[in-house]
Amino acid sequence: MIFNLKIEETLSKLLQQEDTDGDKKITIEDKGPKAFEIASVNGESYTVKGTYQLSNLLQELVIAKNDGNTTAEIPLNKIDEQPVSRISRMIRDYYWKGLTRRIDETGVEKLIADTKNEALTAERLPVYIPFYDELAFSYYKNLENKLSIKACKLPEFISPEYVKSLNNKPGILSLKLEEKDGGIKGVPFVVPGGRFNEMYGWDSYFESVGLLLDGKVDLAKAMADNFQYEIKHYGKILNANRSYYLTRTQPPFYTSLIREVYEVTKDISWLKSHLKTAIKEYETVWMVEGKRLTENGLNRYLAEGIGITPEVEEGHYDALLKPFADETNCSIEDYILKYQNGEIQNDFLDTYFLHDRTVRESGHDTSYRIEGNCADLNLVELNVLLYKYELDFAELIKNEFENTFETNSKIFDSAYWLNKANKRKERINTFCWNSNNGLYLDYNHVTKTQSIFIAATTFSPLWSGLASKQQAEALVKRALPLLKEKGGIAGSTKESRGEINDSRPHRQWDYPNGWAPHQMMIWKGLLNYNFNDEAQELIYRWLFMITKNAVDYNGTIPEKYDVVDATHKVFAEYGNVGTDFEYISQEGFGWMNASYQYGLSLLENKYIEKLNKLIDPEIVF
Structure with missing residues (x-):
């Protein structure tokens, strides 16, 4: 049955009755009657019942309104759509489009309105362009006449000192442009969502x-x-x-x-x-020695900037800086200025900010696993990723290029890369495998000790196929019980994270939170070693959590979840991107959307049926 509804009139009545907390969403926290009668222009009526169905009605009305319509033909099968089908459809048909950006005239216009650029909008948003990209420089230079931007050519060689000099005039970096259809367009990319309008x-x-x-x-x-x-x-x-x-x-x-x-x-x-x-x-x-390659042949992250990271919110480092400011009898603001200008030398802070920036380079910003020593660590997952590079090079050269591949300076065969992969595998097992505990752990190449911090990254060797069958069995036996929670795999164990208090707050990549990239890598890793039952359970737990929260909270799909309580209500640094919207999520969140689609592609039909019924994983498994 299809109902032809007047959009504005229906929206107004629906929100007035059901959105009792006034957030322009319909969730389980609203105290309305949870029953709303719709009437078509033909006089037919139907009572929409339940939080999920009412929020679907709200979303369908807004989709039609955004298409420029004043009336909407709403089929009942979209209001009563199975949750799994609806979430997957919204990701496929709406969210990817909402997350797609370009760094061209239209895209830059949106960036000017980005809240991270508010301090610049009174002036002009700098667009930094590579030294040798003449097409981009000419293009953005011409855009200065239309938009509030300034085209800035970068030097041929970019030093950390130069990057530091841009801290007071931060801007966007150009990405690839192409000549297409008689004009110039930015090559598209997908952003994470929410406040993130860049390609990460x-x-x-x-x-x-x-x-x-x-x-x-x-x-x-x-x-x-x-x-x-x-x-x-x-x-x-x-x-x-x-x-x-x-x-x-x-x-x-x-x-x-x-x-x-x-x-x-x-x-x-x-x-x-x-x-x-x-x-x-x-x-x-x-593979440059002394930088991201360490003396033991394994790799580390090493962000090469100088001084305080400019992207953090004001006051982020106040607790750290206050004792030093007090020692010199100046305000924190003055201390920052003098430290950044080089008037004050502080070796402790130099080291602190080296590790702090490196944490951000690692992608795991932030976690007590790597806080204060990140640049000293051979992280398991980084070396697994580079092992995968070496295997990929070997396999592609052998299978696609007849075992000979020439770059600008060298000719490679697959044996060259297989040798590198095998050596890395041996080193990872030497330094990062803990046979007593059956875990892969990070290795501190400075102190020559293994970390004792247990994190989801311990599973990463399964993703690349690096682990032996015996190591895989030990990981599944030892690590899964430590990290498995109601909503999937936690970023770390509670014991590794340690106590949380006013002086030691939550870190977002630690317990009790879970993240899409960890889940996706773990699922693939388990399937690589034929742990199908374990993979199915973890996929179900993760998708159940996403589905249940979307059903209860107006389609919300955020950046991260508390997997212990299986909720999107995460109380950690930076909040939870993807929860701040009105009426309908236009984007979901990038890798969360991907995890849903990937999980569905792997999940057996018998579990998808249970998922649509929102059967708790503790009952299913």
Whole structure:
């Protein structure tokens, strides 16, 4: 049955009756009657009952309104749609579109309105352009006549000192432009969502997993093309394309992305171009001795900026800086100014901010696992990712390029890369495998000790196939019981995180929170080793949590969850992006959307049926 409804009139009555807390959503926290009668222009009537159905009605009305309609034909099968089908459909048909951006005229216009640029909007938003990209410089220079931007050409060589000099005039970094349809357009990319309007490093890979599943191959391919642009012009895949991230990279997933895109497109010339770029990134970003390569042959993160990170909210470091400010009889603001200008030397703070920036480069910002020593750690997951690079290089060269691949300076065969992968595997097992506990743990190459912090990243060797069958069995036996919660895998154990109090607050990547990239890697890892039952259970737990929260809270799909209580109500630093919307979520959240689509692609039908009925995982398993 289809109801033809007057949008404004129906919306007004629906919200007045059911949105009792006035947040322009219909959730389980509203105290309305949970029953609303709709009448079509033909005189037919129907009573919509229940929080989920009422919020679906609200969303469908708003979708029609956003399309410029004054009346809406609302079929009952969309109001009563099965939750799993609806969430997946909204991701596929609406959220990816809502998250897609370009750094061209239209996209820059949106960036000017970004709240992170509010201090600049009275002047002009700087758009920083690589030294050798003349097309981009000419394009943005011409845009100065239309928009409140300033085209700024970067120097040929970008030093940490130069990046620090931009802290008082931060701006956006250009991404790839292409000449298309008689004009110039930005190559599109997907942003995480909410306050994030930039292309973020490892987010982009996980988002692309979802994009490929949803048939949006060109968009996933475009993400890889923007990665290639960043490596070519900025020397690395950036934390994100903002000026203060020029000295920071992100967890390396580039080879996984290009392989998965190539599996669909079979574009060999595209693959050849990207494989050359990936080898360049591997050699120049990761394998430079004394930087991200440590003396034991394993890798670390190392953000090479200088001084205080400029992107944090005002007051973020006050507790840290106050004792030093008091010692010098000046205010915190004056101390910051003098420290940043080099008038005050402080070795402790130099080291602190080195590790602090490096935490942010690792993607796990922040966690007590890596706080205060991140640049000293051979993190398990980083070395697993680089092992995957080496395997990908070997397999692609053997299978797609007849075992010979030439870059600008070298000729490689698969044996070269397999040898590197095998050596890395041996080192990971030497330094990071703890046979007594059956866990992979981070290794401090400075103190020559293994960490005792147990995190979700202990499973990462399963994702790449690095672990032996015996190690995989030990991990499943030992780590799963420690980290499995109602909503999936927690970022860490409660014991590793330690006590939380006013002076030691929650860190968002630790217990009790869970994150999409961890879940997705763990599912794949378990399936790699034929732990199908365990994988099905974890997928169900995660999707149940997302589905239940979306059903109860007007379609909410946020950045992260408390997996212990299986709720999106997370009380940790930075809040929870993706929860602040009115009427309908336009975006969900990037890698959370992807985790839902990926999980559904793996979940057996018998569990999908239970998921639609919202059967608690503690009953199912």
